[in-house]
Amino acid sequence: MxxxxxxxxxxxxxxxxxxxxxxxxxxxxxxxxxxxxxxxxxxxxxxxxxxxxxxxxxxxxxxxxxxxxxxxxxxxxxxxxxxxxxxxxxxxIRSEDYDDTEEQQLRLIYEAIKQLNDIEKALVFLYLEDKNYAEISETLGISEVNARVKMNRIKTKLRTILNP
Known part of the structure; x- marks a missing residue:
C-alpha cells in the first residue's frame, strides 16, 4: 500500500x-x-x-x-x-515527400546548446521554457541582473556557433 x-x-x-x-x-x-x-x-x-x-x-x-x-x-x-x-x-530510410528542414534546424540548435557549459545550458533551457528572469534567477540561485547578462552573452555565443 x-x-x-x-x-x-x-x-x-x-x-x-x-x-x-x-x-x-x-x-x-x-x-x-x-x-x-x-x-x-x-x-x-x-x-x-x-x-x-x-x-x-x-x-x-x-x-x-x-x-x-x-x-x-x-x-x-x-x-x-x-x-x-x-x-x-x-x-x-527517409520518405521522399517528408520535409525534415525543421527537424534539422532543431537538431542544429540542440547541438549548439550542447556546446555550452553546464550553467549556460541550464539558463537556455529555462529561457526556452518561457521562464521569466525572476524564475530563472530563483531556480539557478543567481541574481536577476546576472541572469539577463548571461542570457545576452549566451545568445551571442549561440549565433557564433550557428553562423561561424
Missing part, C-alpha cells in the same frame, strides 16, 4: 515529467542515456521530496533538482571515455 507521501510525489511527478524529459534531452545524446538520466533525476527527486517545503512552486523545485542532477552526472561522465550509440549512426 502506497503512503500518502508517495501518492503525492507520483502525482506531482506525472504532472511535471515533461520538465525532466526536456532536461534529459539537453544533457544526453541518445535514448539510453536519456532513460538513465530520467531515472537518476527521479531517484534524486524522490530522495529530496520529504524536504520539499513548498516555499517555491513544485515545478521550480523540480527544475533545480533536475538540473543539479544532470550537471553532476555530466561532470562525472566527462571523466569517462566517450562512446557512440549504434542507433545514432544506424542507416535510416
Amino acid at each position: 502506497k503512503s500518502e507521501l508517495e501518492k503525492k510525489f507520483v502525482n506531482d511527478l506525472e504532472k511535471n515529467q515533461n520538465i525532466v524529459h526536456k532536461i534529459c534531452r539537453i544533457y544526453t545524446h541518445d535514448q539510453h542515456a536519456h532513460n538513465d538520466l530520467f531515472q537518476e533525476i527521479t531517484i534524486q527527486l524522490w530522495k529530496a521530496y520529504p524536504k520539499f517545503r513548498g516555499d517555491a512552486k513544485f515545478s521550480t523545485w523540480m527544475y533545480r533538482v533536475g538540473l543539479n542532477t544532470a550537471i553532476t552526472l555530466y561532470r562525472k561522465k566527462k571523466r569517462r571515455p566517450q562512446t557512440t550509440d549504434i542507433e545514432a549512426i544506424a542507416f535510416r
Whole structure:
C-alpha cells in the first residue's frame, strides 16, 4: 500500500515529467542515456521530496533538482571515455515527400546548446521554457541582473556557433 507521501510525489511527478524529459534531452545524446538520466533525476527527486517545503512552486523545485542532477552526472561522465550509440549512426530510410528542414534546424540548435557549459545550458533551457528572469534567477540561485547578462552573452555565443 502506497503512503500518502508517495501518492503525492507520483502525482506531482506525472504532472511535471515533461520538465525532466526536456532536461534529459539537453544533457544526453541518445535514448539510453536519456532513460538513465530520467531515472537518476527521479531517484534524486524522490530522495529530496520529504524536504520539499513548498516555499517555491513544485515545478521550480523540480527544475533545480533536475538540473543539479544532470550537471553532476555530466561532470562525472566527462571523466569517462566517450562512446557512440549504434542507433545514432544506424542507416535510416527517409520518405521522399517528408520535409525534415525543421527537424534539422532543431537538431542544429540542440547541438549548439550542447556546446555550452553546464550553467549556460541550464539558463537556455529555462529561457526556452518561457521562464521569466525572476524564475530563472530563483531556480539557478543567481541574481536577476546576472541572469539577463548571461542570457545576452549566451545568445551571442549561440549565433557564433550557428553562423561561424
